[in-house]
Amino acid sequence: MRLNHRNARFFLGLLLPISVLFLTGCWSSKEIEELGLIAGTSLDLDTDITVTNQFITSETTGSGSRAGNTQGGSTQKAYKNVSETGKEVLPTVRNMLLKVDKRAFAEHSKVIVIGEEFASNFNLQQALDFFLREVELRPSSMLLIAKNRASDILETNEPTKIPAFQLVEMIKGHKRTSKILPPMTFAQLEGKLESNASFLVQAVVSDGDVKFSGAAVIEGKTKKLRGFLDEKEIEGITWITGKGQGGLVKSLDKETHQSIIYEVLSMKSKIIPKVNGDNISFNITIESEGRIGEQWVLSDKASDDEFIRKAEKTTEKSVEHLVEGVLEKLQQEYKTDVAGFGNRLRIEYPKVWEKVKNDWDELFSQVPIKCNVKITIKDYGTSGE
């Protein structure tokens, strides 16, 4: 057979796509019903590390509701939690193969919950290395810190619910309240850990029902859990960072001591670092627009300009109080900067930052911070009273 020019081109053209077929290593067919989807993982410290995976399999999914219909509230749950202990994470996870008939599949994993004990005893960069490294885990999965045992968080009394997915739905509420932090995904976590900065992670607590409660402070230097902030302090943090998209502020009317509830519509904040020689100080300017959501003061009309101005003033006071409260705790008690002051300093005074960054958390506790709040009430809803 003669290979003329055209034939040769045809031949080579054919060779290309066919040789591609031989390059494949992706012979990984696995049927979806043979998988055990890992919805969430919890890490606890007993004597060793206890890893609990929340599996959803084709048998458990929907069985909660189905059982409820046919057997009148059977106890079969929509998920199956499997625990295993070991010294490191991956070998422990692999040991689960001995217990579970399904192939573990983590691409739908939504949340990783770390117990209080675990977080305060391990350097998170070491302990979470597997989760940051594993390709099957999405960088979009969230990190939460449990105030007691993490494996309790992945349990629920309602058999039809899947706790890991519930947590994800709940954290979406951060858009409507300033008491929940925006989710800390693994993509963000990696950056925080690498940069040695202190940061906050949403904390959860379980007493039968799972509840978000405050935040865990992770210290940048040790990468261990330093302590917790309560919801009020989270609100303060949210006001400092200005990242909130909603929320309420309660303040008391001076004369009547009745509540005025201010509902945040927008929030803006600016942290301005000031460097004077060796003295570093910060100014926080917070601006917010919102409306009166509820008011108990009977003597005044909400439509009255004077009342509005009064309400703005008291709300400003309340916000200042929130901010000062959290700053005091951060500076005095935890001595960590989790609100991004260091970051602002790095951006505006990079040379100063180079000098101070190594013991910034220490320095931060000494820095004077001034707070300036401006609240504008735009409307008072549908009631003028």
Next chain:
Amino acid sequence: MWEKVVSYIPNWTVFMQGFLAFLIPYIIFNVFNQLKSEKKKESQKETNPNSSQAPSEHYTGDYTLDYERIKQQIGHNWDVHFREFLLGDTGVRVAIIFLDGLSDKELIEKHIMMALMQNFTDEKYDESSFKNGEVLQEFIKNRILPISDLKEEQDIKLSATAVLTGSAALIIDGISNALILDIAKGKSRNIEEPVSEALVRGPRVGFTEILSDNTALLRKHGENSNLFIINFKVGQRSKKELIVAYIEDVADPNLVEEVKRRIQKITIDDVAESGYIEQLIEDNYLSPFPQVQSTERPDRVFAALMEGRVAILLDGTPFALVAPVTLGMLLQSPEDYYERWLPSSLIRLLRYLAASVTLFAPSLYIAFVSFHQGLIPTKLALSIMRAREGVPFPALIEALIMEVAIEILREAGLRLPKPIGPTMGIVGGLVIGEAAVQAGIVSPVLVIIVALTAISSFVIPQYNAGITLRMLRFIAMFLAALFGLYGVVIFFLFLCSHLVKLKSFGVPYLSPTVPYRAGDWKDFMVRMPLKMMKNRPRLLHTKDSTRRKD
């Protein structure tokens, strides 16, 4: 040193793989080559003129002899009628030969025989002049027979053929010709709306089996002296009329020549339907895609002619062929132009969507369910998981069962008599879908996907294009089951590389996408307003490229 070299030599499995990677394309290449060279041999054979024809016999003018000879030729046929009589009062013997059923008997009796049998002596011609054959022939032709299409034929064989196609032959004593009177009148049916290409808006006219009716439909479309209708004869044993129609001052002469050349090269004993022509003149007979458009609609044909394409009409079939064709044309409907541009464009986009659903939906399902479960949104993954619980087959087998079942249903619905067809389809579909799910053989999600695929394939206005896509869908499914999404991508690349190379009468099949012509995109995925469509498709190299002048 040597050991170091040896350490870099891969082990035998690598060589084996390399060898395979070489061998498979090599074999495929060889097979293709073999097929191609066979085609070449065929075409070489075609060029050999087959000059082995029997010596022709001519009429002598001796009535008895001629009569006997033509009777020998076709007299054994039951439907050929011979009628002898005398020419008026001249006493000249005449025979009329016609075919029962094809020839118009009433016309023969009332106009031909009546005229010939009555006394027509004229003052100009006396009886003696009728003894002269020439004069008699002229007289009969000019004065007696009220027939518009009249020929003299000297060859007995050819006149016999003419009789067999419905003409009447007149043999007159003393004349060394037969007069062939074209009085063929086949049974024709009414002009109806084509079943396979029904429109909501548009003419309710379809071609029929009678060629002259069909050409008349084209002529009737509008006054146009440049509509050329050229005839050919195809078929070596049973000859058939074939018409090539084009608009002379629009169509590219090279294209017209090419179509004519390919038609002349057809050597086949019988052409049963225009599908034969389509398969004999297409560029690549290994391609799954139709390279000639077939349609029953005169308006569609005329629109194609106006774009500079060429139409081929064959006697005996309502399906006209249009060439060249592009992939975009297969997804167009004449209605796109009759309705306003916005709804038309949206519907056209919908068709493109439906075409890709037909092609990819089952394969994507397989790829996602058995390879890339992480790409399914979590909640959907959970419900698919729940649905597939207890299904004993892998996704491919599951999908194949349902896809094949629905193809069987479709084919069965087609064959069944009209009143039961749809009922069977619905019942069969419901039973198979519902019962298969109940029995746990397939999952409900798959039933949705299969139904979606089947319905989408019927959105495509060209029936044969729909079949093409349904066929390719199975290849995509196998590749998806082997390699997952990667296989689907490979399939798509293969398909693209094939389509890019495919040509229909010299026009790239994928145009105007490849080669890219921005101007032609006005009538591709969306149909721009008629005010903007000023030019004919540029790829057709039309003589007159402007459609509208402002």
